[in-house]
Amino acid sequence: MKDKVVCLIPAYNEEERVGAVIDVVKSSKLIDEIYVIDDGSWDKTSEVAEKKGAHVLRLFQNMGKAFAIFYGVENTQSDIVLMLDADLINLKVKDVENLLLPVLEDRADMTVGVFSEGRFSTDLAQKISPFLSGQRAIKRWVFDKILESKKDIKDLGYAIEIILTEYAKKLKLRVETVPLPQVSHVMKEEKLGFLKGAQHRMKMYKEILKGYVNLKKSRDEG
Numbered sequence: 001m002k003d004k005v006v007c008l009i010p011a012y013n014e015e016e017r018v019g020a021v022i023d024v025v026k027s028s029k030l031i032d033e034i035y036v037i038d039d040g041s042w043d044k045t046s047e048v049a050e051k052k053g054a055h056v057l058r059l060f061q062n063m064g065k066a067f068a069i070f071y072g073v074e075n076t077q078s079d080i081v082l083m084l085d086a087d088l089i090n091l092k093v094k095d096v097e098n099l100l101l102p103v104l105e106d107r108a109d110m111t112v113g114v115f116s117e118g119r120f121s122t123d124l125a126q127k128i129s130p131f132l133s134g135q136r137a138i139k140r141w142v143f144d145k146i147l148e149s150k151k152d153i154k155d156l157g158y159a160i161e162i163i164l165t166e167y168a169k170k171l172k173l174r175v176e177t178v179p180l181p182q183v184s185h186v187m188k189e190e191k192l193g194f195l196k197g198a199q200h201r202m203k204m205y206k207e208i209l210k211g212y213v214n215l216k217k218s219r220d221e222g
């Protein structure tokens with residue numbers, strides 16, 4: 001029997017973008033259930049997601065990306081989790097399947113999708129820091145292991161990806177990088193305007209930095 005796959009889409013004020021991502025995921029026969037974790041949005045993210053046919057787990061306060069993803073993991077059942085951001089542009093069914101197949105066929109424990117041949121700015125960001133990519137298929141037991149040993153994981157916001165990357169090394173996971181041709185995302189400055197976008201970007205960098213310090217501290221403590 002095929003492993004059960006749940007797609008988790010964390011979303012904070014993504015009413016204009018989340019629908020398109022759900023539409024693509026819905027078209028893949030490899031996905032069993034789609035959950036949007038509405039991370040305290042004040043727009044119509046939940047309503048749009050429900051209308052498109054996704055299940056919605058709604059948080060009434062903005063808790064950060066790590067909380068949203070782990071809340072999704074804890075409140076769903078599956079063998080494999082597909083994480084996708086809600087603001088992807090040009091995502092195709094083929095991309096979803098390329099991310100999933102190595103894990104479904106047990107050739108990898110985690111795949112990491114990396115934008116390529118798309119927009120210069122988002123391609124460049126992922127070339128510099130592919131380990132930050134939010135597009136991943138992961139065996140569920142990996143999340144269970146992280147939850148067991150890293151109790152503060154849900155407080156770490158945008159550091160979720162570097163924590164996943166660190167645990168991949170720690171647990172000696174088989175990781176495969178998957179190119180996502182022409183895929184991009186809507187950048188913070190495009191969503192929020194230059195000033196607010198830049199502020200949000202600083203918040204993201206701060207959370208990532210905090211995650212690094214936190215990881216270093218746990219390494220030093222052995």
Ligand SMILES: O=c1ccn([C@@H]2O[C@H](COP(=O)(O)OP(=O)(O)O)[C@@H](O)[C@H]2O)c(=O)[nH]1
Pocket residue numbers: 009010011012013014039062063064065068084085086087134185186187188
């Ligand atoms: O507090 C937050 C911040 C972000 N997100 C979601 O996490 C994903 C990645 O965030 P964002 O788009 O800000 O990052 P970017 O893609 O710009 O790096 C998106 O689906 C967001 O809606 C979330 O659920 N809670």
Ligand SMILES: O=C(O)[C@@H](COP(=O)(O)O)O[C@H]1O[C@H](CO)[C@@H](O)[C@H](O)[C@H]1O
Pocket residue numbers: 065085122125126129132133134135158159160161162185186187188189201204
């Ligand atoms: O590529 C990046 O540098 C950041 C920021 O993207 P934008 O500044 O909004 O284009 O996006 C990634 O990093 C976040 C933190 O790890 C992840 O949550 C996103 O999924 C990922 O796209």
